[in-house]
Amino acid sequence: MAGVIVKNPAVLSGEPVFRGTRVPFKALTDYLEGGESLGEFLEQYPSVTREAAIAALEEARDSLVAHLG
Numbered sequence: 001m002a003g004v005i006v007k008n009p010a011v012l013s014g015e016p017v018f019r020g021t022r023v024p025f026k027a028l029t030d031y032l033e034g035g036e037s038l039g040e041f042l043e044q045y046p047s048v049t050r051e052a053a054i055a056a057l058e059e060a061r062d063s064l065v066a067h068l069g
Contacts, residue, residue: 004055018056021047025056 005016005025016025023045031041042050 004052005059018048018052021045023048025060028053028056029060 004019006019007014007016011017012022012024017023018025027045028041028048031044032038038050038053042048042053
């Protein structure tokens with residue numbers, strides 16, 4: 001599920017969102033940072049699938065690891 005997070009200047013001023021939605025990726029990280037569960041995030045944003053949320057976290061992890069070398 002590569003490319004689950006996308007940026008488009010016409011959608012939320014270019015903020016990274018889940019593909020096919022207007023849900024910002026930052027909403028997921030804010031939920032997790034605040035101690036909420038993935039399930040609670042998914043209940044609040046039903047247009048995001050569990051698979052998409054997990055894929056987004058994996059993409060973020062992979063990007064960070066690649067950036068750090």
